[in-house]
Amino acid sequence: MHRFFVTPEMIDKDRVIIKGGDVNHIRKVLRLSVGDKITILDGTGDEYLVELNRVTKNEVIGDIVKREKKDTGTLIRIVIGQGIPKGDKMDIIIQKATELGVSVLVPIKTERMIVRIESQQGAKKIERWRRIAREAARQSVRRTIPEISEEIIDLQRFCTLYHRCNLKLILWEEEKEKGLREVLNRDSISIPMDIAVIIGPEGGFSKEEIKIAKEFGFIPTGLGSNILRTETVALTILSIIQFRFGNIG
Secondary structure, eight states: OEEEEGGGGGGGGEEEETTHHHIIIIIIIIIOOTEEEEEEEESSSSSSEEEEEEEOOEEEEEEOOOOOOOOOOOOEEEEEEEESSTHHHHHHHHHHHTTTTTEEEEEEEETTOSOOHHHHHHHHHHHHHHHHHHHHHHTTSSSSSOOOOOOOOHHHHHHHTTTTEEEEEEEEEOSSSBBBBHHHHHHHOSSSSSEEEEEEEETOOOOHHHHHHOOOEEEEBHHHHHHOOHHHHHHHHHHHHHHSSOOOO
């Protein structure tokens, strides 16, 4: 069944009013009409079975046939602070991280960041990244859309915002003593509810940035002897964390 995300304000008691780009997709691409059923998600985890009762060029209205409340289980919350890479690599990171269950993705500025983004340009990029996350969530049959930070922030600001997470990691290729396997298998770590991971851009982190992260309780750790591309790191760490603590495997 076709699935669409809507904002909570589009849900009015027992009906759903869809506006925007999805209207054209419903009418012209899928050619759905009155009486057809679709699945609606509100982005917070709640799901609705909806029967269409009006389809126009400006809006689609449907009656809610069935509601299913979100799962209140103890799935972990994973926050990724991603140093912005060059080109379209961030698009790939957001798409695949959404598929792998990231909860929050925060683009961060770092010392060795190759690209330079002005504030107006940054707002457009964030809008684009949110569209990518929304579409990836729909395609991967997620009930929730990962949160993309409203702005690009620096590393210290990220550490300040997420220093209360149960497990905090900063991935650093120069860390040779503490590998990820050792860190995740410590007796003191059971099932952390909130995990924050900082990933650098192509140039990695400076020693000063590692020092800042450590002051906030982030543990520098490596992923082994191979040097991975920044877009590979995010997917690797998410897969490992989900296998160790989450819903993979």
